[in-house]
Amino acid sequence: MRIFLFLFVIMGVSLHAKTIEVCSDCDINTIKEAISVSENGDTILVNTGIYRESNIKISKEIHLIGKNSPVVDGENKETIFIVNANNFSISGFTIKNVGKSYVKDYAALLVSKSKYFTITNNKFENVFFGVLIEKSHFGIIRNNHITGIAKDEANSGNGLHMWHSSNMRVELNYVSGLRDGIYLEFVKKSSISNNTSENNIRYGLHFMFSNDDEYHHNEFINNGAGVAVMFSKYIEMHHNTFQYNWGMASYGLLLKEIYDAQIENNYFVQNTIGINVENCSRVNYVNNSFIRNGWAVKFSGGCYKNIFELNNFMNNSFDLSYNSQLNDNRFEGNYWSEYTGYDLDDNGIGDVPYRPVKLFSYVVNQTPEALVLLRSLFVDIINFSEKVSPVFTPNNLMDTKPVMIRVNDRN
Amino acid sequence: MYKILKYSIFDLLRSRWSYVYFLFYLLLGFVLLFLNNDLSKAVITLMNIILVLTPLIGSAFGVMYYYNSKEFTELLLAQPIRRNKIFFGQYTGISLSLTLSLVLGLGIPFVSYGLFRTSEIFDFTLLLIVGSFLNFIFVALSYNIALSTDNKIKGFGYAILMWLFLSVIYDGLFLISLLMFSDYPLDQFSLFATILNPIDLSRILILLKLDISALLGYTGAVFRKFFGTGLGMILSLTALSLWVVFPLLLMRRKFNRKDF
Numbered sequence: 001m002r003i004f005l006f007l008f009v010i011m012g013v014s015l016h017a018k019t020i021e022v023c024s025d026c027d028i029n030t031i032k033e034a035i036s037v038s039e040n041g042d043t044i045l046v047n048t049g050i051y052r053e054s055n056i057k058i059s060k061e062i063h064l065i066g067k068n069s070p071v072v073d074g075e076n077k078e079t080i081f082i083v084n085a086n087n088f089s090i091s092g093f094t095i096k097n098v099g100k101s102y103v104k105d106y107a108a109l110l111v112s113k114s115k116y117f118t119i120t121n122n123k124f125e126n127v128f129f130g131v132l133i134e135k136s137h138f139g140i141i142r143n144n145h146i147t148g149i150a151k152d153e154a155n156s157g158n159g160l161h162m163w164h165s166s167n168m169r170v171e172l173n174y175v176s177g178l179r180d181g182i183y184l185e186f187v188k189k190s191s192i193s194n195n196t197s198e199n200n201i202r203y204g205l206h207f208m209f210s211n212d213d214e215y216h217h218n219e220f221i222n223n224g225a226g227v228a229v230m231f232s233k234y235i236e237m238h239h240n241t242f243q244y245n246w247g248m249a250s251y252g253l254l255l256k257e258i259y260d261a262q263i264e265n266n267y268f269v270q271n272t273i274g275i276n277v278e279n280c281s282r283v284n285y286v287n288n289s290f291i292r293n294g295w296a297v298k299f300s301g302g303c304y305k306n307i308f309e310l311n312n313f314m315n316n317s318f319d320l321s322y323n324s325q326l327n328d329n330r331f332e333g334n335y336w337s338e339y340t341g342y343d344l345d346d347n348g349i350g351d352v353p354y355r356p357v358k359l360f361s362y363v364v365n366q367t368p369e370a371l372v373l374l375r376s377l378f379v380d381i382i383n384f385s386e387k388v389s390p391v392f393t394p395n396n397l398m399d400t401k402p403v404m405i406r407v408n409d410r411n
Numbered sequence: 412m413y414k415i416l417k418y419s420i421f422d423l424l425r426s427r428w429s430y431v432y433f434l435f436y437l438l439l440g441f442v443l444l445f446l447n448n449d450l451s452k453a454v455i456t457l458m459n460i461i462l463v464l465t466p467l468i469g470s471a472f473g474v475m476y477y478y479n480s481k482e483f484t485e486l487l488l489a490q491p492i493r494r495n496k497i498f499f500g501q502y503t504g505i506s507l508s509l510t511l512s513l514v515l516g517l518g519i520p521f522v523s524y525g526l527f528r529t530s531e532i533f534d535f536t537l538l539l540i541v542g543s544f545l546n547f548i549f550v551a552l553s554y555n556i557a558l559s560t561d562n563k564i565k566g567f568g569y570a571i572l573m574w575l576f577l578s579v580i581y582d583g584l585f586l587i588s589l590l591m592f593s594d595y596p597l598d599q600f601s602l603f604a605t606i607l608n609p610i611d612l613s614r615i616l617i618l619l620k621l622d623i624s625a626l627l628g629y630t631g632a633v634f635r636k637f638f639g640t641g642l643g644m645i646l647s648l649t650a651l652s653l654w655v656v657f658p659l660l661l662m663r664r665k666f667n668r669k670d671f
Binding site: 363367369372377378381 | 579598
């Protein structure tokens with residue numbers, strides 16, 4: 001009986017579904033008109049051309065397809081598409097010139113209270129907010145190109161902004177020139193993968209209060225402050241690249257109040273601070289590479305039961321900065337380029353433990369101005385003496401099994 | 412003066428130590444580039460070596476040369492030549508020959524590894540300029556020491572002590588005062604303290620060029636504002652020049668009054 005009903009529904013839909021074509025000299029020459037005559041399940045095929053429309057409201061289960069990349073120009077007025085429908089899709093459009101506002105979050109595409117939608121192969125240019133998704137579930141955002149011309153944090157929006165949503169898949173997008181490239185707040189069970197987020201004013205990716213998510217194979221390059229993950233639990237971060245987040249207050253990755261996360265196989269290259277860790281517990285760092293950062297990892301208090309295993313620390317000005325005498329975190333089996341020990345029994349593990357916190361990095365923590373003395377002979381001498389007999393740095397903070405050759409290097 | 416300069420340069424070029432010094436830098440340059448093949452990393456490593464070594468070699472060489480050529484100097488003094496010419500000739504001779512060893516010794520390997528084709532050439536040039544300045548400064552300082560004492564051992568000891576003070580002890584005092592007065596704004600103070608020591612000044616100049624300044628945070632901003640601009644560059648090079656000029660003036664006073 002149920003199958004019957006199902007078939008009936010399918011047939012009913014397929015019988016009624018039609019394609020509505022929109023072009024400048026067709027009967028229907030605006031997208032709004034096409035939507036008003038459409039019904040659930042219809043496809044609207046928009047031909048190439050420039051459509052100067054905004055505030056386009058969609059509340060039907062329809063599919064918008066752009067043929068040869070038609071341009072929808074919002075003329076800097078307001079939000080362009082407002083979607084409140086399930087089973088909706090939009091692809092192949094170029095959507096540009098979203099209005100700016102200090103009061104309202106104008107977006108190129110606003111999806112609200114919807115389920116099962118896909119947003120693919122679109123181009124968003126000169127946007128305030130790019131794609132804004134609220135209280136929606138089971139969406140796919142793939143292969144979009146979002147660019148903005150954000151100048152400062154106060155009057156700019158986010159590329160892809162998700163709020164109170166779940167089960168979203170964000171893949172293969174490119175985001176640049178916005179405030180936050182990708183922003184998640186109260187978003188659950190979602191995956192962010194293979195995206196590139198660069199040249200954003202604030203963060204490449206920003207997590208707030210979002211649990212059970214994963215992001216992997218993304219690239220975050222040259223953002224104001226890299227990636228920030230805050231107040232979230234059970235997040236998996238792997239195979240990402242954090243690069244050139246370089247400046248007075250930049251980090252590759254900022255972790256704040258993160259519990260039970262997994263950080264694996266990431267690449268941190270030339271960031272001022274590779275990872276800044278604040279109040280994070282039970283986080284596993286495995287197989288990451290930290291290369292030529294100012295600080296590879298900077299701990300600032302309240303961090304317990306974190307584990308660093310099989311990471312590469314190469315040519316960082318400081319491998320680790322630590323501001324307390326107490327250590328409850330474990331460092332084991334990492335590769336440290338500054339390790340000077342030996343391996344007499346030839347088992348690949350150094351016979352002398354390595355102490356990643358230098359006295360100078362402790363001093364710099366106390367008085368930041370002392371950084372002026374970086375690379376001076378005196379600093380080398382005090383570092384050496386501290387290494388021989390630690391007084392200021394936590395006594396048990398050491399890697400007892402430093403490996404002699406790099407671990408799984410990508411190069 | 413040129414005649415004296417010529418004599419002392421040729422004298423030094425015949426000496427074994429100039430060659431040893433030259434070959435040392437040559438070997439260092441080649442080994443560094445052979446080991447990591449990355450010019451920008453090599454520049455950083457080189458900075459550490461130059462900042463320690465050129466002052467040390469400069470002071471040791473200066474003192475040694477003065478004592479070794481003392482008899483010849485006395486012979487010259489008996490001739491109708493002005494003291495100015497004799498001493499400045501000798502000073503320029505030794506500084507130039509050391510600088511030549513440095514520039515050629517490091518220049519040859521870097522150029523042969525394709526320095527001109529990279530953007531590192533500015534950093535490298537700055538490194539050589541700073542190294543040359545350090546040579547001139549420390550030879551002048553050590554000549555002062557040598558002129559004030561006739562005791563070879565004492566003179567040598569003082570020269571080493573001076574090097575030790577400027578490259579290690581000064582930084583220690585600097586760091587201690589930063590820690591002691593950490594409750595006060597210290598950026599002006601650290602700027603001032605840096606300028607007062609030629610080694611620190613050179614180090615900061617190169618570090619800022621290598622874009623480590625982002626690490627420096629707030630102090631870095633102050634430093635970058637000061638040193639990063641064209642004016643700051645001129646100011647700091649002027650400060651380095653003053654570090655050459657003042658010891659030279661002192662030196663002139665000393666040798667004009669000295670009874671040989």
